[in-house]
Amino acid sequence: MESFDNYRRLCDRVDAAAQRAGHAVRLLAVSKMQPAAAVRAVAALGQSVFGENYVQEGLKKQRELADLSLEWHAIGPLQSNKCREIAAHFDWLQSLDRAKLIEPLNRARADAARPLQVLIQVNIDDEASKSGCAPGHIDALVAQISAAPHLALRGLMAIPAPGDPDRLRAAFARMHELYLKLRHERPEVDTLSMGMSADFEVAIAEGATLVRVGSALFGARG
Template identity: 45%
Template sequence: MTDTGIASRLHQVMARIRAAAERAGRPPAQVALIAVSKKQPAEAIRAAYAAGQRAFGESYLREALDKIEQLRDLDIEWHFIGRVQSNKTRQIAANFAWVHGVSDPAHAHRLSEQRPAGAPPLNVCLQINLSGEDSKGGVEPSAASELLRTCNALPGLRVRGFMTLPAPADDEAAQRAPFAALRHLRDRLATPGHPLPCLSMGMSDDLEAAILEGATHVRIGTAVFGPRPYN
């Protein structure tokens, strides 16, 4: 994988984001790209950083910590994406700016308590399971209000909004349906004191549908980095 290849793919993804935002009548600046760099080497992250990318998403803590250490000279915004485990909350709270995927009140309490003193609150998006698939994390929509209430009361967390990982779909209408459902849920639960501005949804194959339904963060891996060099 060459640096030029990563830069070119990154620019192509940014062009897709701009086109989708314009189609939705939204400013492209409202949509942040998280380059999902799990299973990618630190050199690939450096290449994307050199091309202008600043936010990177990791899902495997040990691998992420190694890369965070290798890349400390860069002002990267690190996002933890995926399932949170109790024995990993301390290191997640200490090393990441965002967590996409909080769904357990116990994990939320640990992340808040273990956020280092002097650090800003940890930005979190609560994960909502809209498909009902057991393999997907997240709470059911009916449980979102209670989880939100719990997390809003924790001083070490700042709930920014919701995230989801829907089942794959082939056509745009089917792709848009769960993203619209997440937006409607957010609109119903947002308050002036907690506006929940963020919707973390959309990946390489469905980012356009997500942006059309209000995504503020799209999580893109393959379309930026190409195939993973290792599993």
């Protein structure tokens, strides 16, 4: 019952924020550290898109939920030795941030039915502790991804620094500017992934087309 109430309230909030912003928004349910049973319960309510930070945890849930038709996004920092598993078993990668990952991802995806859908993660606040490329490196990554036949560039992702609301909103706005520039150059681009449980409504107001929500849906992680 709680999962139903949380999901209904969350969808209502996302829909309301999207209506105010005047564009469609997808909800990605972040299921990190949640059991497969919790994912199954939310999927039964209509949610089909889930995100995992840790590859092995995500693969385990995929096996346990293989009877469901779900879309799986890898959203955590990507190590080179995980490229094969990401490419073979996930539908989307939201955290591509350096060139050396492109060739192994492309090679490992070669036998899949469709390209791996890719977002470039941008370190919009230049945080030393956070993954993501500098804004000035986006164009080079775009060119290399576009040359990889088994990868499909879909847009950008960011996790701005938490804290001051005005600074956060400004970071979201800078990401939206980068997204619009990229979309102008690459018409296939359609996704700006930013905003989490505490700030997704602000992110939507500033142009997010996909929000990544965990605790507001599942409750506190175990």
